[in-house]
Amino acid sequence: MPSEQSKTPRSFLTTRDWSRAQIDALLDLAASFKQRDPGPLLRGKAVALVFFNPSLRTRTSMELGAWRLGAHAVVLEPGKGAWPIEFTDSAVMDGDAEEHAREVARVLSSYCDLIAVRKFPGFQDWSVDRRDEPIKALARHASVPVMNLETIEHPCQELAHALALRERLGSLQNRKYVLTWTYHPRPLNTAVANSALLIATKLGMDVTLLCPDERYLLDERYLGAARDNAAAQGGSLTISHDIDAAYEGADVVYAKSWGALPFYGNWAQEKPIRDANRHFIVDERKMALTNGALFGHCLPMRRNIKATDAVVDSPGSIIIEEAANRLPTQQAVMATLLGAKPTGAPSGVPITEHKEIVHA
Numbered sequence: 001m002p003s004e005q006s007k008t009p010r011s012f013l014t015t016r017d018w019s020r021a022q023i024d025a026l027l028d029l030a031a032s033f034k035q036r037d038p039g040p041l042l043r044g045k046a047v048a049l050v051f052f053n054p055s056l057r058t059r060t061s062m063e064l065g066a067w068r069l070g071a072h073a074v075v076l077e078p079g080k081g082a083w084p085i086e087f088t089d090s091a092v093m094d095g096d097a098e099e100h101a102r103e104v105a106r107v108l109s110s111y112c113d114l115i116a117v118r119k120f121p122g123f124q125d126w127s128v129d130r131r132d133e134p135i136k137a138l139a140r141h142a143s144v145p146v147m148n149l150e151t152i153e154h155p156c157q158e159l160a161h162a163l164a165l166r167e168r169l170g171s172l173q174n175r176k177y178v179l180t181w182t183y184h185p186r187p188l189n190t191a192v193a194n195s196a197l198l199i200a201t202k203l204g205m206d207v208t209l210l211c212p213d214e215r216y217l218l219d220e221r222y223l224g225a226a227r228d229n230a231a232a233q234g235g236s237l238t239i240s241h242d243i244d245a246a247y248e249g250a251d252v253v254y255a256k257s258w259g260a261l262p263f264y265g266n267w268a269q270e271k272p273i274r275d276a277n278r279h280f281i282v283d284e285r286k287m288a289l290t291n292g293a294l295f296g297h298c299l300p301m302r303r304n305i306k307a308t309d310a311v312v313d314s315p316g317s318i319i320i321e322e323a324a325n326r327l328p329t330q331q332a333v334m335a336t337l338l339g340a341k342p343t344g345a346p347s348g349v350p351i352t353e354h355k356e357i358v359h360a
C-alpha cells in the first residue's frame, strides 16, 4: 500500500497505487474545478484516447475535459479507425493484429503527452484477464503517463462516485455502504464492482458486499485490498448474501451486475443461476429498510432490471451527479499526471456559468 508521503504515481492505472492523501487531493482539485474554471491549464498538450470498447460518458467527458483545459484529444478505435493491436510479447502476429503495443505506445508517446485507454477483458479466461496485460503493456512501453478508462478496474468511475458521495454526505467515515450485485441478462465486467470496493474502503466506509452466494464474490485481489484499506482507514468490509440485513441502515446503495468468476468463459452454465437471482433488483421495499440511502450506479443501466424507475428517479439517486463528475475528476487526473495543478488565484469564470447540474 502506498504511504501518505508517496510521490505521485506516473500513471493512473489503479487507485491501489494512490494513497488516501493522493486520492483526497484529486477529489479536492476536481471540486475546485467545479467551483471555478481553471482555464487552459493544459494548453498545447495532446491526449490520445484509445477506445477498444463503446462508451458514452467516458469518451465525452475525456474529450470535453481535455478541450476545456486547452488540450487536444485524439480518439483512436483500434480495429475500427485504427489498426488492431497485439499485446502479447513474442507473439507470432499471424492473426488480425497489424501492430504491437510496443510500437503503439512509443509512437503515441512521440505525439502525445498522455495516453488514456479503455480495454475490457476478453471474458474467456479470468486467469488471463486478471493480469490486465493490455494496459500494463502500453504503460510499460509508453514514455508518457497512461490513464485507465476501464479495464478490469474503473478508477475514473471511482473518483466521480466518491465526489458525488462527498457532495451529498460530507464526511464518508464509517457511513454504511452497500455494493449490491444485481441481475443483468448478460454477464458483465467486474471492473466497477472491484473499483467500488476499493474506493469505498479507501474512504473509510463500512462496506457490505451483497451478492447471491459465494460464486459471485470478487477476485481475492480486490477483497484483500479492500480489507487492507478498511484496516488502514478505520472502516470495515462485510460479505453478505442476506438482502434485508444488508440494506438495513445503509447510507449508500451502489448497484452493479457482474459475471460469476467460477463460470468465467463458461457463461451458459452461469445463466440459470443468474436468472434465479432477478430479485436482487434495487426497489422501493429494499430502499425503505435503509437510512434514507443514496442510490448510485455507474451507467449505462437497464431500468426495471437493475433498479426500479421509482428508485432511479428518486431524490436520493445520484446517477446523474456521478456521471457529471466524470468530467472534473478526469480533468483533475490529467492535470495532476501532467504536473499542471493550478497554483495562484483562479483565472477562469465560475463553472456554473457553463452548465448547471439539476438534481432529479
Ligand code: CP
Binding pocket: 054, 055, 056, 057, 058, 059, 150, 157, 298, 299, 300
Ligand atoms: N460509466 C461509464 O464508464 O460509462 P461509459 O461506458 O458510457 O463510458
